[in-house]
Amino acid sequence: xxxxxxxxxxxxxxxxxxxxxxxxxxxxxxxxxxxxxxxxxxxxxxxxxxxxxxxxxxxxxxxx
Numbered sequence: 001x002x003x004x005x006x007x008x009x010x011x012x013x014x015x016x017x018x019x020x021x022x023x024x025x026x027x028x029x030x031x032x033x034x035x036x037x038x039x040x041x042x043x044x045x046x047x048x049x050x051x052x053x054x055x056x057x058x059x060x061x062x063x064x
Contacts, residue, residue, distance in 0.1 A: 013050075014045065
C-alpha cells in the first residue's frame with residue numbers, strides 16, 4: 001500500500017473512533033461537551049496515527 005491509501009484508512013478509522021467516543025462521552029454522567037470533544041479528539045488522533053506507525057514499522061522491517 002502507498003502512503004495515500006494508509007492516510008485514507010487512518011482518517012476513516014479516526015472518524016469512526018471520534019463518533020463512538022463522542023456518543024460515549026455524552027451519555028456518561030458528569031461529562032460536559034468539552035470533555036466529550038476532548039476524549040473524542042484524543043481517541044480519534046490515536047486511531048489515525050496507529051496505521052501510519054504500523055506502516056512505518058513495516059517499511060523498516062522490509063528494509064532489513
